[in-house]
Amino acid sequence: MKSIDRIPTSKIQRASKIVSTGLKVGVNFAKYYGQKVVTDEDQAKEALNNANAEDIYQGLKELKGSALKVAQMLSMEKNILPRAYVEKFSLAQFSVPPLSAPLVKKTFRRYLGYNPEEIFDEFSGESVNAASIGQVHRARLNNRDLAVKIQYPGVAESISSDLALIKPIAKKMFNIKGEGSDQYFQEVEYKLIEETDYKRELTESRQMAHQCSHLPNLAFPSYYPELSCDRILTMDWMHGLHLSEWCQQSFTPEQGQKLGQSLWDFYMYQMHVLRKIHADPHPGNFLISKDDRLMVIDFGCLKEIPEDFYGPYFELAKKENLERESFFEKQLYALEILRLDDSEPEQAFFKDIFYEMLSLFTKPFHSQRFDFSDQGFFDQIAALGQKYAQDSELRKMNGNRGSKHFIYINRTFFGLYNLMFDLKAKDIVIDNYKRFIPQTEARQTVSA
Numbered sequence: 001m002k003s004i005d006r007i008p009t010s011k012i013q014r015a016s017k018i019v020s021t022g023l024k025v026g027v028n029f030a031k032y033y034g035q036k037v038v039t040d041e042d043q044a045k046e047a048l049n050n051a052n053a054e055d056i057y058q059g060l061k062e063l064k065g066s067a068l069k070v071a072q073m074l075s076m077e078k079n080i081l082p083r084a085y086v087e088k089f090s091l092a093q094f095s096v097p098p099l100s101a102p103l104v105k106k107t108f109r110r111y112l113g114y115n116p117e118e119i120f121d122e123f124s125g126e127s128v129n130a131a132s133i134g135q136v137h138r139a140r141l142n143n144r145d146l147a148v149k150i151q152y153p154g155v156a157e158s159i160s161s162d163l164a165l166i167k168p169i170a171k172k173m174f175n176i177k178g179e180g181s182d183q184y185f186q187e188v189e190y191k192l193i194e195e196t197d198y199k200r201e202l203t204e205s206r207q208m209a210h211q212c213s214h215l216p217n218l219a220f221p222s223y224y225p226e227l228s229c230d231r232i233l234t235m236d237w238m239h240g241l242h243l244s245e246w247c248q249q250s251f252t253p254e255q256g257q258k259l260g261q262s263l264w265d266f267y268m269y270q271m272h273v274l275r276k277i278h279a280d281p282h283p284g285n286f287l288i289s290k291d292d293r294l295m296v297i298d299f300g301c302l303k304e305i306p307e308d309f310y311g312p313y314f315e316l317a318k319k320e321n322l323e324r325e326s327f328f329e330k331q332l333y334a335l336e337i338l339r340l341d342d343s344e345p346e347q348a349f350f351k352d353i354f355y356e357m358l359s360l361f362t363k364p365f366h367s368q369r370f371d372f373s374d375q376g377f378f379d380q381i382a383a384l385g386q387k388y389a390q391d392s393e394l395r396k397m398n399g400n401r402g403s404k405h406f407i408y409i410n411r412t413f414f415g416l417y418n419l420m421f422d423l424k425a426k427d428i429v430i431d432n433y434k435r436f437i438p439q440t441e442a443r444q445t446v447s448a
Contacts, residue, residue: 107150111229116137116148119141121140125137127150133152133195136149136150145236146234147235149235160189163192187408197230199229205223208299209296212266212274214436215436216436218262219294221238238297243288243423253424255292256426257425257426257428258292259288259292259425260428264416265436266294269433269437275305275307275310276305277409278302279301279408281412286419306405308334309403309409315331316335316358317365318362318365328351356384361413363377368429372421
């Protein structure tokens with residue numbers, strides 16, 4: 001893939017690129033409205049999705065940064081977004097033009113004061129992975145294989161302005177109403193700003209690796225503060241295949257089961273014990289070693305779970321609570337799904353929608369074991385997503401419902417479910433994580 005020598009960093013340069021992308025989306029919609037009059041509406045809609053996905057990805061990949069990160073996040077919604085968006089946006093995880101060698105050297109000189117070859121015994125000028133916020137190079141020092149993540153120039157400084165420009169495109173594409181939507185965009189902005197702070201990532205990565213080191217069948221890299229800074233992060237090179245590559249090979253049910261249980265335990269331990277989760281569960285952040293261990297290589301996006309969200313969220317994961325009408329309604333208010341200014345018809349409408357959604361999405365928590373290889377479960381999620389995407393009544397209402405914390409928690413569960421499906425994990429013990437809670441924390445969890 002051809003490398004790039006510069007990234008647009010000024011507000012004017014980035015704005016012009018995003019505005020031109022938005023204009024292309026507008027043209028695509030105009031074509032759609034014309035085509036659906038003279039052709040089958042489903043065909044016209046598919047053509048619209050294909051055109052929008054292509055134009056948006058081509059525009060954003062040159063900008064990198066927060067704009068491309070949003071596309072990467074959307075690619076994980078396999079059961080909600082049209083396939084055209086998922087397929088095109090998923091390229092943001094692996095298939096992005098890398099920085100050229102001169103630009104890499106310039107970044108090193110700016111932040112560490114030396115060229116990379118003056119710091120490491122060996123340094124590959126060609127990146128091994130280029131994604132939305134940074135790219136990874138392979139290096140070697142004192143007989144250690146290292147991975148060096150380099151952030152793209154201008155990414156951190158352009159987050160706010162990029163998202164402000166992307167907002168109208170996102171609202172148009174996904175029917176986001178103006179009223180009440182700002183809190184969701186602010187949550188995304190806040191997390192993206194965190195992701196560009198590599199010093200924070202280093203500290204939190206080491207802490208998370210330490211807290212989860214006792215969980216079986218997991219491995220984490222060591223991190224090197226002396227070789228890192230705000231925009232450069234150095235860690236051990238972990239030898240293995242990306243989870244998606246590993247799943248494309250033939251593997252035994254026992255292998256998939258072992259890895260699936262390890263992945264599930266890792267997330268449930270974070271969710272219920274640490275109350276902070278790795279909120280970026282796409283396949284590029286996990287490797288599988290030759291001895292079938294799960295290696296977690298990126299903690300850039302961590303999400304803390306406040307108690308006032310955790311409580312009602314997991315209360316509604318219990319099947320019996322979905323049937324307790326007054327209790328169910330109380331939790332919907334706590335999660336900001338229902339509002340005090342709702343009319344009776346609005347209350348009834350959203351209670352029905354979220355009862356149906358939660359009854360399905362929380363199904364893995366309704367039994368002691370769950371089969372994540374069940375295609376029917378994922379087909380139901382896809383069908384439900386399509387149903388509400390086409391619901392004319394919902395489109396008329398202000399559908400911006402729910403706490404801002406839903407953005408990253410739901411993203412985590414959607415991503416986790418899809419990874420579990422890829423591993424064909426058939427017999428997952430849902431509460432297995434409890435075996436690994438230290439006694440002091442177990443007592444605190446029980447008392448809470």
